[in-house]
Amino acid sequence: MTSPQTYLSEAEHLMAAPATGTRGLWPRACAWLLRLALESALDIYWTATAPAVGACRSRRSQILMLSRYHEAGSARRVAMLWWSLSRAGHHHSYELALTAGELRHLHAEVRSVVVALQPGSPS
Template sequence: MSTYLATADRLLTSTVPGARGTWPRACAWLLRLELEAALDRFWARVRPEIGAVRAQRPKLLMLPAYAGEEIARRAGYLWWALSRAGHHHRYELGLTIGELLRLRAELVVVAERLQDAAVAGPR
């Protein structure tokens, strides 16, 4: 388990002093960092030149060609949802613990599928 995921789990399962009110956004950012790390591991293995790009958007846009539509769709949704949750919107409520747990579970599935994806080249 990575440090990002372990820290997010700590925020989800215990009271962290000084994190009252900010822990849902912090947790969302940690989960997004874990997703980005999983994408980086995938690209390092499959196409290092794509993995060398710092921005995440191009990596997500290239994902269907190398990992398949389903994984790309799920990863794209996760990145969008976690990015949105990480930003403060005065007119919206933050994510609940249930929503964060669901996103965490989806993240684990996507990361595992990225790890298992065997790719010979663009599809």
């Protein structure tokens, strides 16, 4: 399993130096990398906290259960980030892709949540 930090590093690298010819594509790729970082952190959290919840195939169900095991504010933050990143990763012809500033903000938010979800961190 790839660590959340690896996904965060790759997203950071992509924001700093998008590959040539990826205009319009790299922001979505970055959003998917950030979502993968969040999901990887959730996998680690559920493995340590409640493996039965982690075995649940639906990520939405896992996020809904998070408020039972973790601080409610953090659980809402995870839900909002997951939803935002899911939406940003899909192409909508009527919407612009996220800006670099928006991606940097989401990156910081995901990094913060990854730290909060680490086993042993105060909930």
